[in-house]
Amino acid sequence: MGMVSACAYSGAYPTGYGRYMKNTEGVPEVMFDRLQASGFTHFQQSGTGAIRKYYNYVRVTPMVQPLDDLGQAWPLYDEMAEAGYYAATLDTGVRCEITVGAKVAVHRYTFPEHSSARVVVDLSCGGLAIELGRTVPLRAQAESMGHGRAQGTVVMEGVPLSVYLEVDSPGWRQMLWYDRRLIHGGTRLDFDSIRHTTLRPFGMMFMGPAVAGQTIEVRLGFSLRGCEQARQNLERECGHAQPAFDRVHAQTRARWGAHLDRVQVEGGTPARRTVFATALYHALIKPCFADDESPYWPTSGPYAFDVCTMWDIYKTQLPLLTAIVPDRAVELLESLIRVCEEEGNFPIGYRMARGADRFFRQASALAHTVLADAHTLGLPGLDWNWALVHMVDDLRRLYGEDFFEHGVVHPISHTLDLAYAHHCTAQVARALNDRRLADDLEARSRHWANAFDPRTGLLLDSDFYEGGKWNYSFRLLHDMAARIKLAGGDEAFIDKLDRFFGFGAAPVTQPGRRPSPAEMAAGYALNRFEGLNNEPDMEAPWAYHYAGRPDRTAQVVNAALTWQFGTGPGGLPGNDDSGGLSSWYVWASLGLFPVVGQSMFLVNAPAFARSALRVGANEFVIETSGHREAPIGVDGIDRDPPTQYVQSATLNGRPCTPPT
Template identity: 80%
Template sequence: MLSEIDPFIGTAATSLPAAQGLAATWWWPKPQVGNTHPGATSPFGMVSACAYSGAYPTGYGLYTKNTEGVPEEMFDRVQASGFTHFQQSGTGAIRKYYNYVRVTPMVQSLDALGHAWALHDETAEAGYYAATLDSGIRSEITVGEKVAVHRYTFPQHRSGRVVVDLSSGGLAIDHGRTVPLRAYVENIGGGCAQGTVVVEGVPLSVYIEVDSPGWRSMLWHDRRLIEGGTRLDFDRIRQTTLRPFGLLFMGSAQAGQTVEVRIGFSLRGCEQAKANLRRECGGTGGSGRAFETIRAATTERWRWHLDRVQVEGGSPARRQVFSTALYHSLIKPCFADDESPFWPTPGPFAFDVCTMWDIYKTQIPLLAAICPDRAVDLLESLVRVCEEEGNFPIGYRMARGADRFFRQASALAHTALADAHALGLGDLDWNWALVHMEDDLRRMYGEDFFEHGVVHPISHTLDLAYAYWCTADVARALNDGPLADDLDARSRLWSNAFDASTGLLKDSEFYEGGKWNYSFRLLHDMRGRIELAGGDDAFVAMLDSFFGYGAPPVKQPGKRPPAAEMAAGYLLNRFEGLNNEPDMEAPWSYHYAGRPDRTAEIVHSALTWQFGTGPGGLPGNDDSGGLSSWYVWASLGLFPVAGQNLFLVNAPAFAHARVQIGDAEFVVETSGHRETPISSDGLERIPPPQYVQSARLNGRPLEEAHLRGTDLHAGGRLHLELGPEPSEWGRKIRPPSLSDPLGTGTLP
């Protein structure tokens, strides 16, 4: 699987074959670009590194900022002014774009710093990125968990240079630049240096070793060398006073000579940065090449993580898309264990959670399955943030401040915590976690919900009612019955968000999308929600309209789509085809109305037409791995109902799959499976979907189209018999709901 990954998938504007059938009726208003990058990463590692052009939003690539349609290009070529560290993955406008510590190999004078050179012969794999600059310098980067190692191969030149710019940060777009507030940099000698820059309220420290025998090292400021200087201090930097500064290593280069740059990072000072470098790279400083050692160690980390999920069959294109989706699912969140600059104690510190709105439905359940220790570390980190800052964040970044994406959603950590408790993951102090879960329900929009039972934006009413239900579940399991009963009563206020006359959410503002997108979320009381819509048939009819059954194909927005075109598109009230987070769970709403066959058709269309090979192979932003995690689950024929200890079952894309969960193994196997291509295979017709005819779990008949999360995590074997026509399987017993716990399909 490691060899099948293509880190370039999602780095360019969406470029997929024109969709056919059902998928052709979906309309994608959000940016049609994956916003991923091909840089070197380690699974959940603190550091990433990639070529830097200044483009939105990762710092890599061609595109300027956009919020709808096809992105416009900032540059007419793939280029770089150097190689930076800390990149987002698949996000949109998050306002913190990192790209700190730019390293630039040059044969030009220092005055050329900031010039962008065309990139040639780019290659990338898990943990490794390489490209050749116009100057002829071959540039390679690998990363460990808290280190980056660069290797530059120079052409013959009398004056080779490696320039480290500690003042860089952010993007080359309006309001995208990050300027340090304070900084210091010190030339220690012997090819070693260290420094700290305070960016976005966070002290980022580096310890640098450059293996370039015979080269001189100097400080520079405002593109001028400081002869004999050993230290620069900046007590206060402003946008108007910033002049770039950093280090330079210079000397003559023979053809084919390599220079290795090793950088240790820390959020707790230069000594810890140095210790991180020593721990991963070994040695005592100043000598000893580490590039291949770090690359090999990171490759093995990737292999271990990726081998947790194994699939058999599938076309080469489908396997490449699946493998890359799994890879993208494991890049974020970023962990900097024992590195929190905001509290002194050791422990897990997840500093790049962008955002829970993107990842809580699909990615966190995937981590809980294949990397349960890391899932628990994430939750422990969020509990600590709540202790220190007073609330569970919706998003958390390497920055100080209260900007935590609260407009996106409310109380999402409760969902992940409820799942972890039900699954028995980790050793969290659950009584202490429950205290924070309850307290957090009253913060931000929660206060209005507590007082009025409804809050606008109306989607927050659903968030909060669901969080009350999740918290009640934990309280009940901890034998706090009175608290559980009180929380349970408020969880039933979800219905206040809906208009009974339409069966849809009430008119309100929405964070991306509209009321149709948010109206088909998987609530804790789907039976009650279906009855509110008029029953199974009425609910299915609404879903059919939303998913475009019987509708003509639609045209997707292009570059700079006019307002009238966008307005007409929104009036379609149509599924956005995985281009928007609220739609990710909507296909599985059919399960609750006894129509898993419809789920099969929609998921099959999405897997066929909305994901492909090549840089343009994603339908929209990968959202820190949230979209890719959706692809992984959908391909396995499973979907996690986050917070409910529940998985929904569907026809898988592969004949056989194995998921390693701790020491247990869960197998999804099929009979009657038919291999189907995807759009990147160049298909000329729509391959029909397959439907589950019957199922057996650990040898026993499974009549329902769902199973408990604890069943999956315990390991076992799910056998699915597939066929070309819909069957009666899964129609009678529905997934459990608050008002229909036995799944009878009726209210008591």
């Protein structure tokens, strides 16, 4: 959850590293026939979809070619990757290694013998090399300071990103360049305004002879508050003793180890343990925390970005962060409250860019659920009276105004969002002894029923974001008894769920490359469970619990854990969405599902014989009896693990009973 990431850059989807074009339907089309890189960039999304914002700023390229060849991509060989470290060899013979700290990146390049090796820093780089994928700086400045030091600022998407860099290259020359031409004797470049059509690349270069095996270290400190703070960040994390690569790598590796150690599992197959550890790693990459770095307010304190988006993470990832890194969860909420103060509303998604109202089509008022959870847990550090002010005000914004006046809004899924947010806000208001406000909010929270058609037991016809009325109809509401009654009772509700999950139905043919509109329309018309990658479907398997069929939950979840996740390429059933999907895997493997905003977990059979979460100074242990391991095939992969069912459960020795 640090501020800085670094990655090999090809310009392809999904993060700038890869081989594919961006697409939303069918099998992705190949953009490159090989793994390749034109350099190494900073700031990437993590498993997000087509949001047209992928950063990839400040590209660093080690070269033995002339500057004219900048932008050319070379094949990658001998890749290695682990938490906080990446290495590969370019086809040019340069061995490349990268590590990061919270606000810094350190590159180490080992060159072959060459009379004119160089390290080129491109400050104009941004986005992806696909249609509508580029990000161009609006303003920029770069300065060569001599003695292997340089700095610069680029304004991207309304945010000033500053970098201060040091290059250990004794005897090498350094200079600025513009439009792939060196500026001899120049020490500063200034661009007051840049348009897409007039952009010419620019940056810094360090050049000189290299003997075989010579290493060049590039250290970059970043800040959203100017070059001087970027320099301080670099000094703080890299220190004065150089080189710094191994030291920063060790620090980052230790931080990752301490975080990944907060959830331990025992038993299970090697493949399942590998997927579990990888899922936990993915769950802890985002959001990015850039403490004391907000470009919008001058005070110190937490600032978080890459909340991409609440719609993706509020049901699964944020409860996981609340459990194992509660300090960061509180800081995220504090940052969201500050964003609300500055920009007028709680964001659904928040990137390193201005505009908290982006992604508003996805959902409404999702921050309220996480705030209600944090308040129920008694997490310290938030001014709850001030938080309540913003929670109440936010309920009237955007679609909330129509909800207040009419009790129903379209897209109809926003009616469910707003009703649930009213319920969550009512809990906080009641705890703060504002009974009149709580009663008013609770009354409006019952408007969820206005979203449903009592004749079908499903949502009313409407527009839906990445789904349909079947996907959204099985949401875990705050009054599931009334919801099931509206659907016609337990049996009718179960029948609809069975149809949604395809029990007894023929297998569905998956779309291939470039599916036709008719083929996709026929697939959507099935009104079937689309997989865990579809956010409205993440919680749907647990709806069976409320109608007395947790065995169905067990069957669906066990099948998903077994067949939708794996250890190789394609091991995720779609976009990871900043860790939301991987967090689902973590919870499901533990045999739990958090019902966010209701201070409740639903229990299912765990995938491991024993699990333990370190929660603050305490430990939450999940132990099973009668657990059966899955058989392993000759390839080491699980083979048809048996569906197992919870017969009874106790908490601290006392039987668990369902809430009334």
